[in-house]
Amino acid sequence: MANDVEGRVRLGGRILALSRLRENAAEYATLFSRAKAEIGHAECLCRTPTLRLVIRCSRAGRYHLAGWPGEGENHDAACPFHKLAPGLSGRETYSAEAIREGDNGVSIRLDAILTRSLTEQPTSKTSAEQREGRNRRTVGLLGLLHWLWEESQLTAWHPRWRRRNWWICHARLRQQTEGCSINQDSASAALYIVPPFHRDTAEQNAAAFEAFRGRLGRHGSKEHRGLILGEIKAVSPTQYGARYVLAHHRVPLFVSSALDERVRRSYRTVFAEAATDHDARRVGLFLVEVSPKGHMVIVDMAAMLLTHLYIPADSSYEVAMANALAHHGRAFVKPVRYDGTDAVFPDFVLTDVAPHAYVEVYGIRGRESYERRKNIKQAYYQRQGAQLIEWDVADPMVDLSLPGRSGTRSRLT
Numbered sequence: 331m332a333n334d335v336e337g338r339v340r341l342g343g344r345i346l347a348l349s350r351l352r353e354n355a356a357e358y359a360t361l362f363s364r365a366k367a368e369i370g371h372a373e374c375l376c377r378t379p380t381l382r383l384v385i386r387c388s389r390a391g392r393y394h395l396a397g398w399p400g401e402g403e404n405h406d407a408a409c410p411f412h413k414l415a416p417g418l419s420g421r422e423t424y425s426a427e428a429i430r431e432g433d434n435g436v437s438i439r440l441d442a443i444l445t446r447s448l449t450e451q452p453t454s455k456t457s458a459e460q461r462e463g464r465n466r467r468t469v470g471l472l473g474l475l476h477w478l479w480e481e482s483q484l485t486a487w488h489p490r491w492r493r494r495n496w497w498i499c500h501a502r503l504r505q506q507t508e509g510c511s512i513n514q515d516s517a518s519a520a521l522y523i524v525p526p527f528h529r530d531t532a533e534q535n536a537a538a539f540e541a542f543r544g545r546l547g548r549h550g551s552k553e554h555r556g557l558i559l560g561e562i563k564a565v566s567p568t569q570y571g572a573r574y575v576l577a578h579h580r581v582p583l584f585v586s587s588a589l590d591e592r593v594r595r596s597y598r599t600v601f602a603e604a605a606t607d608h609d610a611r612r613v614g615l616f617l618v619e620v621s622p623k624g625h626m627v628i629v630d631m632a633a634m635l636l637t638h639l640y641i642p643a644d645s646s647y648e649v650a651m652a653n654a655l656a657h658h659g660r661a662f663v664k665p666v667r668y669d670g671t672d673a674v675f676p677d678f679v680l681t682d683v684a685p686h687a688y689v690e691v692y693g694i695r696g697r698e699s700y701e702r703r704k705n706i707k708q709a710y711y712q713r714q715g716a717q718l719i720e721w722d723v724a725d726p727m728v729d730l731s732l733p734g735r736s737g738t739r740s741r742l743t
């Protein structure tokens with residue numbers, strides 16, 4: 331059950347299953363507030379000695395636990411608070427004001443306008459220079475999508491988790507956005523994460539979507555846009571552009587030809603022919619407006635290619651690699667770039683060996699920039715003294731079985 335998978339924590343002297351605390355946070359509010367006042371933190375029991383956890387309380391008075399800053403790497407690879415070492419995430423390219431973690435939760439400065447005042451003059455937009463290089467002061471849509479995925483631990487896989495479907499993704503993403511704000515709007519109001527379809531909750535979900543839609547557009551002196559996060563089921567051309575149909579969601583989203591073309595250029599691997607090979611999935615984060623006719627119109631978007639276990643991958647070859655790793659019972663994490671394009675990360679990090687091993691998938695040969703990147707990466711691993719597993723896609727899949735474990739030495743093709 332979820333209890334053994336999610337691990338246990340100590341809160342104010344009591345040992346509890348984390349899943350129970352998460353699902354019944356209100357019931358444990360007194361315990362949370364006492365532990366916060368008397369001890370100042372909770373403890374994760376995935377390791378001995380135990381590891382500290384931050385107790386946060388949202389402005390709405392809802393408590394939740396977060397990993398202690400800088401200690402994510404010390405947690406067990408299957409622990410919900412486990413994180414890769416610093417340097418293996420695009421998150422570090424942002425300044426503290428872009429993603430700010432406070433006592434009440436996380437506030438994100440998104441590089442897009444969600445609420446526009448119709449009376450005040452708009453302030454100047456983010457300048458190009460601060461978007462490049464280190465210390466970005468705002469997060470783009472892809473950065474937000476990667477942050478959501480990484481913080482919800484959906485970039486990781488552990489054989490103990492056994493399965494992952496949209497129901498699990500949705501629950502984790504919702505937990506993550508609890509008490510979080512985007513450009514000062516509460517994330518739960520500004521961001522609609524498509525809930526999994528179920529007959530029993532269909533009406534309730536339809537009402538929640540109507541509430542989200544009702545908030546968009548002009549209200550008094552303000553104009554609102556919204557964000558929708560969902561799995562892309564189909565994209566079909568229309569007279570003016572394209573129509574996106576999301577899984578578990580009835581209302582289609584429309585995009586203009588110009589934006590559709592730009593998105594296909596920016597997210598080539600996501601929309602390539604081969605993208606849906608190996609049971610791959612695609613997920614999109616859409617910035618939307620309501621048209622005068624009441625249609626949901628995409629103003630901007632970010633997209634991600636995922637394996638059938640919802641683990642991000644940068645190409646269909648990486649999807650094949652992630653599938654093979656999961657098939658061999660390996661625990662791994664996919665480092666994500668956020669908005670950075672120049673960052674050099676391993677394609678996958680194996681977290682079931684110490685020190686962690688790295689996986690590289692070589693798909694395109696002969697391109698100079700690619701070869702240069704490959705050399706940088708190889709030199710980097712050499713310096714780290716880490717094991718490197720390399721797969722050239724022209725060759726059969728390499729042996730991925732865990733060293734010392736027998737029985738899974740079969741080669742995948």
Ligand SMILES: [Zn+2]
Pocket residue numbers: 337374375376377381405406409410411412
């Ligand atoms: Zn832990």
